[in-house]
Amino acid sequence: MALNPSLHDSSTSLDKVGIFSHLTPKQRKQIEEIGIIRHYNENEIVFYEGDQSDYFHFLIDGEVSIFKSTASAETMLIHRFRAPSLIAEVATLKQIPYPASCEVLHSAVILKISRDPFLNLLQNDPSLSIALISSLTQKISALERSLQRHSAPNAMAKVARIIREDHHMFTRLKGIEIARMIGITPETLSRMIKKLKSEGIITMSKSDGIILLLPEELSRYCGE
Template sequence: MNTNINNIKIFSNLDDCTLKKIYQASDLKKFKKNDLLFAEKEKLKYIYLLVEGVVALYKPNKTDNGKKVLFILGPGEILNELIFDNEPTPLSCEFLTNGKILRVPKTFLNELMKNNFTLCTSIITSLISRQKRMIHQMKTSSPSITVDRQLAFKLWKLAKDFGKSTNEGTEINFDLSITYLAEILGNKRETISRQVKVLVNNSLINLHKKRFIIKDSEKLLEYFKTENKN
């Protein structure tokens, strides 16, 4: 069976016969860094599943042409489960790296779900997991938490999810500008730039050409936790 199918989380518990049906009905698409997969208010005919790369799901901000980044997702994730309600997608999705998408027709997957309890359960589990993640993000970005510690936690989490080991520490394995980091945290670029310098001066992180390196993940997480104990 094609590994593109096997590595998708919502398909991980399906039998080979079902996986073969999905494989035959779907296709694989390649994308480049900064490509837009879909835009807010689009009517989508496909379910998109990330095979390779890193993407961001975000809500465009029309007042300043910016965005509020809600999720950074890696391989194995379903990107648009919200379209099962037949409404236009409320979010946009863009690639932060080169990547590949497995594209499954929505009508096909809907028919498959009618007689496949395991698939239904997997998609419901994905929805619940995404909701829990959103709630946790709200807690870690509370106004009661100083911006430097919000930043510390976000960088720790990104390194945990997308990090690779280097001689300096754990490098977040995609380009991340100060501007984009500000859009993730929902703050001004100038504020985030100052707080990055705070973490650098505390010898917790390094920044080289849009690549963040976490020098010691445990110390960075402790930096975040310390403020919350006060």
């Protein structure tokens, strides 16, 4: 993991973080003084479940996954974040240990900012506070969707719900990644997709991913 101890030579990095796009030169300098850029390699852990949340993490480039360990020593994928995005800011704001772990997919660049100095900046810049609230709202929505998927009564309901939620996901992610996200095996995912195709509810191709043909019939499988 490479570390750049300051942002003075990375001014464009701040431009990639939406809540910093309006910063004045003075505010930018304040961020540079309290932030560091870290470069992560594939499969590196940004933080573990239970670590102290002393920093805000701003994902500038790349993609990360948030996961929890289960009692059976398996991992449950909570969500994936693509840049630009804030990561685990709820724990940092509440000053509680991280409730889940964060792993880098492929590679990533993350801006880390110490909590207390950043909170001081928020007090003096209402627009930063509003942007942070917006990010928190999006995280709550993502968590609600994740809980809905995992609370589905059976495997077919899980597959139907994730197709309804974001069928374009099947063009971005591998089947094994989607299966992990909803807590089923890749083989089960393949069987459920095959069943939906045989009933004419969806069609699927490598170029277009899943195309939903009969939304009402899909909803019937969602278990709600």
